[in-house]
Amino acid sequence: MKEQIYTIPVNEVYDIDCECPLCELEKKLERETLDYTLGAAMMEPDFRIESNEKGFCNHHYSMLFDMSNKLALSLVLDTHLEEIRNKLQKLTKSAKAAENSKGGLFKKSSAAADFASELSSSISKLDSSCIVCEKINKTMERYADVLLYMWANDSVFKEKFEKSKGLCLKHAKLLCDNALKSLNSGRAGEFLSYMYTKEMSELERIQEDIHKFTLKFDYRNKDMEWGTAKDAPIRTIEKISGYIKNDYESEN
Numbered sequence: 577m578k579e580q581i582y583t584i585p586v587n588e589v590y591d592i593d594c595e596c597p598l599c600e601l602e603k604k605l606e607r608e609t610l611d612y613t614l615g616a617a618m619m620e621p622d623f624r625i626e627s628n629e630k631g632f633c634n635h636h637y638s639m640l641f642d643m644s645n646k647l648a649l650s651l652v653l654d655t656h657l658e659e660i661r662n663k664l665q666k667l668t669k670s671a672k673a674a675e676n677s678k679g680g681l682f683k684k685s686s687a688a689a690d691f692a693s694e695l696s697s698s699i700s701k702l703d704s705s706c707i708v709c710e711k712i713n714k715t716m717e718r719y720a721d722v723l724l725y726m727w728a729n730d731s732v733f734k735e736k737f738e739k740s741k742g743l744c745l746k747h748a749k750l751l752c753d754n755a756l757k758s759l760n761s762g763r764a765g766e767f768l769s770y771m772y773t774k775e776m777s778e779l780e781r782i783q784e785d786i787h788k789f790t791l792k793f794d795y796r797n798k799d800m801e802w803g804t805a806k807d808a809p810i811r812t813i814e815k816i817s818g819y820i821k822n823d824y825e826s827e828n
């Protein structure tokens with residue numbers, strides 16, 4: 577049996593009535609990782625080294641900024657900024673060369689071109705890493721593996737999966753990418769085909785709701801029953817692109 581530390585959370589989110597239980601799991605994991613980042617991790621040298629090196633994406637900076645611990649955030653920012661400046665410092669020579677490069681108006685100067693591409697790639701490297709995203713993605717892969725194992729070996733869970741409202745597209749892709757790693761090809765084929773059929777019918781259900789929502793704006797339909805369409809816009813977004821990540825404050 578797979579470790580309970582992973583099976584329990586997967587089972588728990590499958591008790592929630594939602595558009596994607598894996599989004600619920602990811603939301604919880606995201607909150608825990610952010611709390612850890614400005615909490616216990618402050619005393620973990622390994623984590624601090626990694627966060628100094630990698631930094632955070634814009635979305636996770638926004639969430640960290642919304643949290644109350646501004647001192648911890650400032651300490652993290654202070655050391656990460658130092659790291660950024662050290663990396664950019666290495667380009668001083670190229671900057672000088674670019675400044676002195678001679679070239680006519682229509683002649684491309686190679687020192688300038690070299691510096692432009694060096695500076696651009698250094699900035700995009702700084703910009704593209706996020707320790708929170710990395711930790712979340714790694715753990716979600718683990719959860720995907722456990723979910724697939726449970727689907728194949730635990731009939732109670734399999735039934736929960738069948739009764740759920742499917743997954744968002746991102747997490748359908750996660751299971752798709754992991755199916756052949758976690759299951760033998762026969763079971764993987766069975767799972768993928770089942771998930772595909774289920775997903776197609778869940779997308780059809782959502783489409784009916786969002787379409788109905790648009791019809792309610794026509795005065796001739798003002799007495800039409802909402803049915804399940806009342807919160808269709810948010811659920812459609814959740815289905816297409818996962819949960820909207822702006823609820824850190826409201827849920828804490």
Ligand SMILES: [Zn+2]
Pocket residue numbers: 596597598599600743744745746747818819
């Ligand atoms: Zn999801």
Ligand SMILES: [Zn+2]
Pocket residue numbers: 632633634635636706707708709710
């Ligand atoms: Zn991130």
